[in-house]
Amino acid sequence: MRKLIYFFVRALRNMRQSPFLCTAAVSTVMVALVILAFFAMVILNIEQLTRNWSREVQVSAYLEQPLNADAVRQKSSRIELFPEVEDVAYISPQQAYERFKVRLGDDADILQGMKSDFLPASFSISLKEKFRNRSGVEKVVERLQQDKQFNDLRYGQEWLEKFEAFLALMHAAGLILGGFLLFAALFIVSNTIRLTLFARREELEVMALVGGTPGFIKTPFLLEGALQGAAGGVLAVLISYSFFQVFLRENLAHLLIASGVGRIEFLPPLWQLALVVTGACLGLIGSFLSLRKLVRI
Amino acid sequence: MIQIYNLTKSYQKDAAALKDLTLKIPKGDFVYITGPSGAGKSTLLKLLYAAEKPSRGQILIDGKNLTRMNTSKIALVRRRLGIVFQDFKLINTRSIFENVAFPLEVQGKKRYEVSSKVYQAIKHVGLEHKLKKFPLELSGGEQQRVAIARALVIDPQILIADEPTGNLDPDVTLEIMELFKGANARGTTILLATHDRDMIRRFPRRTLSLDQGRLVEDRMF
Numbered sequence: 001m002r003k004l005i006y007f008f009v010r011a012l013r014n015m016r017q018s019p020f021l022c023t024a025a026v027s028t029v030m031v032a033l034v035i036l037a038f039f040a041m042v043i044l045n046i047e048q049l050t051r052n053w054s055r056e057v058q059v060s061a062y063l064e065q066p067l068n069a070d071a072v073r074q075k076s077s078r079i080e081l082f083p084e085v086e087d088v089a090y091i092s093p094q095q096a097y098e099r100f101k102v103r104l105g106d107d108a109d110i111l112q113g114m115k116s117d118f119l120p121a122s123f124s125i126s127l128k129e130k131f132r133n134r135s136g137v138e139k140v141v142e143r144l145q146q147d148k149q150f151n152d153l154r155y156g157q158e159w160l161e162k163f164e165a166f167l168a169l170m171h172a173a174g175l176i177l178g179g180f181l182l183f184a185a186l187f188i189v190s191n192t193i194r195l196t197l198f199a200r201r202e203e204l205e206v207m208a209l210v211g212g213t214p215g216f217i218k219t220p221f222l223l224e225g226a227l228q229g230a231a232g233g234v235l236a237v238l239i240s241y242s243f244f245q246v247f248l249r250e251n252l253a254h255l256l257i258a259s260g261v262g263r264i265e266f267l268p269p270l271w272q273l274a275l276v277v278t279g280a281c282l283g284l285i286g287s288f289l290s291l292r293k294l295v296r297i
Numbered sequence: 298m299i300q301i302y303n304l305t306k307s308y309q310k311d312a313a314a315l316k317d318l319t320l321k322i323p324k325g326d327f328v329y330i331t332g333p334s335g336a337g338k339s340t341l342l343k344l345l346y347a348a349e350k351p352s353r354g355q356i357l358i359d360g361k362n363l364t365r366m367n368t369s370k371i372a373l374v375r376r377r378l379g380i381v382f383q384d385f386k387l388i389n390t391r392s393i394f395e396n397v398a399f400p401l402e403v404q405g406k407k408r409y410e411v412s413s414k415v416y417q418a419i420k421h422v423g424l425e426h427k428l429k430k431f432p433l434e435l436s437g438g439e440q441q442r443v444a445i446a447r448a449l450v451i452d453p454q455i456l457i458a459d460e461p462t463g464n465l466d467p468d469v470t471l472e473i474m475e476l477f478k479g480a481n482a483r484g485t486t487i488l489l490a491t492h493d494r495d496m497i498r499r500f501p502r503r504t505l506s507l508d509q510g511r512l513v514e515d516r517m518f
Contacts, residue, residue, distance in 0.1 A: 003405070006402075006405075017390040017391070018390060200390075202386060202388065203388045203390070205386070206386050206387075206388055206399065207399075207403065208372070208375075209346065209348070209375060209380055209386070210375065210376075210380075210399055210400035210403050210447070210451075211372050211373065211374075211375035211376035211378075211400065211403050211404065212372060212403045213368070213369050213372040213373075214368055214369065214372075216372075216403060
């Protein structure tokens with residue numbers, strides 16, 4: 001414990017004694033993490049957008065004949081018991097007619113002369129979020145097929161396939177771009193730390209010459225890297241939050257709303273914490289890589 | 298006791314900096330290592346404090362083979378060595394007190410022990426009024442005295458000094474030699490590399506002469 005306190009004090013003292021180097025390292029981590037924070041924000045908001053889109057994933061089960069109120073209640077509660085199902089709504093032929101009319105808009109006059117019950121009654125079934133995918137939909141459809149009263153089941157296969165392909169692409173792009181950004185951040189941070197350590201190579205040499213063990217020499221520098229990284233992480237959260245408040249929320253909001261995002265969100269607390277931890281890890285790994293090359297006793 | 302057997306160091310294939318050196322240095326000895334530039338003086342000292350690894354041969358300190366030790370064990374051996382360099386190797390961002398305290402910190406000594414030993418060591422070299430100064434605020438001679446205080450603060454078994462007076466004027470050289478003599482009188486083995494023949498004449502001690510990496514003379518006084 002005494003040793004740990006000593007290492008901690010020395011890491012802080014090192015930072016105080018070389019304010020310029022310390023500022024350089026913290027700023028580099030900060031810049032790298034601000035970029036990463038914006039990337040995370042984009043991913044988060046696209047996820048939000050796809051979550052909105054996924055509400056479109058519904059199963060429409062068309063009935064041969066309209067049902068009376070009791071039968072509707074019975075069937076609804078039976079479908080609601082499916083583990084994948086979130087909500088069930090019965091749409092009578094008249095309701096279907098009204099919706100169709102609304103959708104036709106100016107062309108609604110083509111319905112003139114048609115009876116208001118010519119469309120089939122149906123159940124509109126929406127799914128819980130984690131089942132809004134092909135396998136979830138197929139499970140529900142499979143169960144519904146056993147009910148002979150349904151003569152047609154529709155779930156927008158083509159749309160679902162495109163949606164899933166988009167999600168897969170987004171996840172892959174997220175992983176590749178995120179990985180690339182993280183790697184670039186590590187590269188930049190590690191090089192900055194190497195420069196700061198290079199400026200202190202004499203100190204490292206003297207430490208070794210007066211009998212410092214590799215652990216004794218490296219630990220304060222690793223701790224220093226981690227502390228600088230964490231400080232860079234905290235600053236990155238603060239800066240990206242200010243930027244979010246000033247620019248994204250005010251100026252870009254209307255653009256984003258037009259593209260279907262209800263409102264744009266900042267990183268939740270857990271993501272903010274993850275950013276600070278990422279900063280600490282970047283500093284730690286950056287110091288570790290640099291020390292490996294500089295401290296050869 | 299330092300024992301050196303068939304010690305050879307080559308930095309390049311056909312040019313050995315040190316060739317087949319064998320010698321013994323008893324505990325408490327004061328030894329000059331002399332010779333022209335490129336004779337191998339610094340190489341020998343670097344091998345003794347394990348900053349370099351020999352190409353061939355063995356170095357034993359108190360019977361323990363330095364050439365077969367890992368970095369952690371070498372660190373423990375260095376804690377019994379005091380090393381003084383021609384370019385001082387002080388840490389410019391630390392005060393004089395902190396520089397001298399450094400070897401004791403490395404050894405994990407308690408704070409009160411560090412304070413009293415460091416003060417004694419700095420007082421011994423006559424710089425107690427400059428405890429809070431930084432190396433670059435001192436003259437060359439003063440910086441070397443700080444480096445000597447740092448080497449002596451641990452009461453080393455062996456003090457290795459590589460051209461410690463190389464850049465200093467004659468008066469300061471005298472002061473520094475007195476410090477080395479004092480340490481030797483307290484039982485520290487001294488190994489001092491120099492090409493200053495005048496100094497050897499004024500303070501005659503055992504002198505090892507190297508030339509082109511070979512021991513050409515081992516003169517006792």
